[in-house]
Amino acid sequence: MAMKIRLARGGSKKRPFYRIVAADSRMPRDGRFLEKLGTYNPLLPKDSEDRVKMDVERIQYWLGQGAQATDRVARMLEAAGVVAKSERSNPKKAVPGKKAQDRAKEKADKAAAAADAGEE
Template identity: 50%
Template sequence: MVSIRLSRHGTKKRPFYHIVVTDSRNPRDGRYLERVGFFDPLAALSDSSLRIDKERAGYWMSKGAKVSERVAMLMKHGSAESL
């Protein structure tokens, strides 16, 4: 099954997440099909803290991709800008 979820990057104590489309059997930071955005929790709600390509995420959801709880919350409450 294909899922849209977070993939952790960055250094120790400085997290940075890519929002990726991947097979649910792959490891968290493993191979992915497409990167559709990013989330920086330390950017403190600035313009550069969250960016999601809504068009591509919508495409994958129309193909049956399941969205993780955290990504769904970010898409709903965040001020996601299109790429």
């Protein structure tokens, strides 16, 4: 069984509240889970100790059983010092999209044309 440690959303519309759960990866996001491992309330201030609450021992147990933490949960675990910080590489993040590159090229062409016209 492929296990994930992930967030299950609760709360009402525009008022998110998440449970950190150990679940089979084939189950729906808010569906069946095996164990509740903590909570995450994004509406609280970042320095609040109630923002993220985790049962670290049970999380380590599930990680030992082969469960994979999702990206968001992995970041929370790194902040808590449960798992080692992993290096993330997304070299294309800073590259503008195709339309933005086209606009920049057109703008550069117009500026070059204006500069050529001004020199003559």
